[in-house]
Amino acid sequence: MKILVVGKGGREHALVRALAESPNQPQLYCYPGSDAIFSLAQPVPATSLDELIDWMTAEKIDLCVAGEESYLVKDEGLANLCEKAGIPCWGPHKQSAQLEASKEFSKAFLLRHHIPTAMATVVDTHEQAVAAIAGKYPTVLKFDGLAAGKGVAVCADAASADAFLQEVLVQKRFGPGRLLVEDCLIGPEVSIFAAIVDDEYLIFTPARDYKRALDADQGPNTGGMGAVASRQLIDADLLATIQQQIIEPTVRGLRQENLPYRGFLYFGLMITPDGPKVIEYNCRFGDPECQAVMPLVKGDLAQFCLDGARGQLRPELIDFSPGWSVAVILSSAGYPETSRNGDPISGLETVTHARVYHAGTKLDAQGTWTTHGGRVLAIVATADDRASAAALAHQEAAKVQFPGSQRRSDIGIMHF
Numbered sequence: 001m002k003i004l005v006v007g008k009g010g011r012e013h014a015l016v017r018a019l020a021e022s023p024n025q026p027q028l029y030c031y032p033g034s035d036a037i038f039s040l041a042q043p044v045p046a047t048s049l050d051e052l053i054d055w056m057t058a059e060k061i062d063l064c065v066a067g068e069e070s071y072l073v074k075d076e077g078l079a080n081l082c083e084k085a086g087i088p089c090w091g092p093h094k095q096s097a098q099l100e101a102s103k104e105f106s107k108a109f110l111l112r113h114h115i116p117t118a119m120a121t122v123v124d125t126h127e128q129a130v131a132a133i134a135g136k137y138p139t140v141l142k143f144d145g146l147a148a149g150k151g152v153a154v155c156a157d158a159a160s161a162d163a164f165l166q167e168v169l170v171q172k173r174f175g176p177g178r179l180l181v182e183d184c185l186i187g188p189e190v191s192i193f194a195a196i197v198d199d200e201y202l203i204f205t206p207a208r209d210y211k212r213a214l215d216a217d218q219g220p221n222t223g224g225m226g227a228v229a230s231r232q233l234i235d236a237d238l239l240a241t242i243q244q245q246i247i248e249p250t251v252r253g254l255r256q257e258n259l260p261y262r263g264f265l266y267f268g269l270m271i272t273p274d275g276p277k278v279i280e281y282n283c284r285f286g287d288p289e290c291q292a293v294m295p296l297v298k299g300d301l302a303q304f305c306l307d308g309a310r311g312q313l314r315p316e317l318i319d320f321s322p323g324w325s326v327a328v329i330l331s332s333a334g335y336p337e338t339s340r341n342g343d344p345i346s347g348l349e350t351v352t353h354a355r356v357y358h359a360g361t362k363l364d365a366q367g368t369w370t371t372h373g374g375r376v377l378a379i380v381a382t383a384d385d386r387a388s389a390a391a392l393a394h395q396e397a398a399k400v401q402f403p404g405s406q407r408r409s410d411i412g413i414m415h416f
């Protein structure tokens with residue numbers, strides 16, 4: 001079996017490794033990939049989506065796995081192009097990926113299907129935004145399009161709201177686009193991942209990420225400083241409510257609206273005093289949640305994704321370990337405002353009780369791993385209980401060093 005994985009981050013490193021460990025040992029390829037991914041998957045010589053599709057056709061690739069969201073909505077859309085070329089794709093069509101790419105689209109979808117979510121008003125101008133906020137703080141402001149995780153601001157007061165409105169609606173930092181003014185929800189967050197194949201789905205191990213830069217959830221928002229995953233993260237009653245009120249109506253809604261979906265769908269939920277509510281959909285696995293979840297997945301992920309992409313959901317092919325997994329992120333100097341490249345990384349070979357997934361690294365000419373981006377590595381440990389998994393992940397993460405390295409010390413320990 002020949003599989004190509006699209007993406008280059010820590011999530012894709014974890015996916016590629018999980019696919020590599022599938023029993024029939026598929027031949028793996030990646031686009032664009034990273035130095036770390038290249039040790040498991042061969043790079044593809046393509047400079048555009050069209051070239052990528054031609055290459056996959058020529059090489060008779062059996063399955064394309066979309067790791068990263070941007071390709072799903074680029075040009076005609078990765079899955080749409082794969083379909084035209086007759087290549088099974090694990091990842092949704094462009095029209096369905098609007099659930100992530102447009103917050104206005106996803107909000108309208110949620111409301112149409114009576115799925116619990118925060119109320120929101122869509123605005124075009126600064127004046128309309130101020131009118132919609134109506135002096136009610138905290139308020140949540142969301143840019144409508146893809147913004148690399150920077151398009152949402154939870155504003156405690158008029159000054160911070162005004163600063164964000166200036167950036168988005170006046171300076172147009174993310175380009176043209178509308179804005180959602182949304183009610184601020186309160187409660188712990190949870191990330192639920194469903195593998196969706198047309199009108200069927202399978203829920204993967206629930207996870208939670210740690211978004212703030214500093215311990216005790218202080219400091220600026222980041223792409224994620226760590227994650228914890230376990231079936232025990234939420235109880236059976238809550239999971240049943242989430243299935244009934246959120247996942248099932250979403251899957252039904254996609255079918256009713258002829259939005260083809262074969263791939264992972266990520267439900268970003270907030271567990272409010274009124275029950276679980278959707279704060280976002282993402283049409284892919286989470287990062288860094290994927291790095292925490294993949295070590296708990298047993299069985300044949302490669303065959304599962306291939307059969308799913310061909311239209312058959314086969315839950316019997318995979319299984320989920322009952323324990324806990326904790327992923328600790330090491331980030332580079334200056335993150336999240338900036339990042340520093342080229343710092344040499346030492347101690348990787350001494351990590352013996354955890355998995356290491358690379359997000360922002362590069363091999364230099366001497367063969368030394370160096371930093372190359374904001375989030376550099378994920379160190380992931382599993383154990384029967386949360387405290388042991390967290391202790392092991394931190395113990396192993398402490399063995400890896402580079403100048404300016406940052407790590408939250410409460411990942412997996414601080415519980416929500």
Ligand code: AMP
Nearest residue numbers: 118140152154182183184185268279280
């Ligand atoms: P998003 O990009 O939609 O995931 O939003 C980023 C983060 O902003 C979320 O993970 C939440 O922590 C926060 N957030 C988004 N929407 C809301 C909301 N309606 N109420 C409170 N916090 C929110």
Ligand code: GLY
Nearest residue numbers: 209224286287288
């Ligand atoms: N962990 C958040 C995300 O992947 O969007």
